[in-house]
Amino acid sequence: MSNSMRTPLGRVRGLGSAKEGINHFMKQRASAIALVFLVPWMIYNIVLIACCHEDAAARFEAANAFLTSPLNAIFALIAIGASLYHMRLGIQVVIEDYIHASGTKIFLLLLNSFVTIGLFAIAFYSVFTVAA
Amino acid sequence: MAGQGWTDKRPMSPHLQIWKFHPTMLSSILHRATGVANAVGVAMIVGWLFAVASGPEAFAGYDAFFSSIFGMIILFGFTVSIFYHFANGIRHLIWDAGKGFDPNTANLWSIFSLVFGVLGAVALWAAILMQG
Ligand code: HEM
Numbered sequence: 264m265s266n267s268m269r270t271p272l273g274r275v276r277g278l279g280s281a282k283e284g285i286n287h288f289m290k291q292r293a294s295a296i297a298l299v300f301l302v303p304w305m306i307y308n309i310v311l312i313a314c315c316h317e318d319a320a321a322r323f324e325a326a327n328a329f330l331t332s333p334l335n336a337i338f339a340l341i342a343i344g345a346s347l348y349h350m351r352l353g354i355q356v357v358i359e360d361y362i363h364a365s366g367t368k369i370f371l372l373l374l375n376s377f378v379t380i381g382l383f384a385i386a387f388y389s390v391f392t393v394a395a
Numbered sequence: 396m397a398g399q400g401w402t403d404k405r406p407m408s409p410h411l412q413i414w415k416f417h418p419t420m421l422s423s424i425l426h427r428a429t430g431v432a433n434a435v436g437v438a439m440i441v442g443w444l445f446a447v448a449s450g451p452e453a454f455a456g457y458d459a460f461f462s463s464i465f466g467m468i469i470l471f472g473f474t475v476s477i478f479y480h481f482a483n484g485i486r487h488l489i490w491d492a493g494k495g496f497d498p499n500t501a502n503l504w505s506i507f508s509l510v511f512g513v514l515g516a517v518a519l520w521a522a523i524l525m526q527g
Contacts, residue, residue, distance in 0.1 A: 386445075
């Protein structure tokens with residue numbers, strides 16, 4: 264008994280590991296690998312739209328033209344989706360590291376998830392509206 | 396122990412007052428800081444997509460804000476943040492492959508990420524501003 268690393272409660276429950284120990288870690292890496300490609304693509308296209316046009320009206324046209332292409336619209340949503348997924352995981356760790364009062368922590372973790380979903384809904388609506 | 400203070404004279408593990416500054420420490424802090432800044436940046440991009448979807452007037456307003464000096468300073472900061480996090484994120488992935496842990500390599504990468512973040516952003520903005 265004394266040489267077991269498990270807590271008494273854990274032993275009584277006998278459930279073993281939930282096998283989720285590296286789940287969060289792997290999701291953060293998977294999204295990071297995708298972002299290595301998606302972020303430069305997104306930044307490149309935003310810069311092209313933002314930099315090389317006369318005025319706001321021309322930039323508006325350029326942004327529309329960009330999102331009207333199905334491939335661009337799809338990849339823009341993938342890029343935003345992967346960023347938001349990665350962001351939610353990352354901010355979750357920051358909250359867990361610094362906020363220890365359980366009420367505040369749960370509140371912020373929920374807020375993190377809701378903001379992420381809200382941003383994705385706005386992005387989806389926007390890209391869909393322009394592309395359709 | 397409570398209220399008696401710490402009597403052991405030996406250094407406690409990582410502590411701000413006894414930790415000598417080193418590059419990997421800085422790069423670690425900056426990875427977190429830029430991760431949080433990137434979250435704000437992604438929200439700005441989603442806002443931009445929403446502005447495109449909301450029509451020319453809404454877009455002109457959004458465009459005007461980010462064309463102002465204040466707006467451009469924010470965008471420049473976001474550019475540094477994304478470049479730094481990108482370079483240092485790739486280093487994280489290399490670490491995950493079990494490579495790059497010896498102190499010299501690790502310190503060099505830290506400095507490289509920082510230089511890449513700042514010079515990359517300056518170069519991109521120089522190119523954008525020269526376009527007019
Ligand atoms: C450019 C491509 C990107 C790569 C290669 C990348 C890579 C990574 C990696 C490997 C980590 C884990 C670091 C750790 O475990 O300590 C991480 C953390 C994080 N990333 Fe990214 N990332 C990228 C883009 C982004 C974007 C666009 C955002 C914002 C939406 C973001 C926000 C974060 C946050 C908040 C963390 C957590 C920081 C922490 O725990 O200290 N990253 N990133």
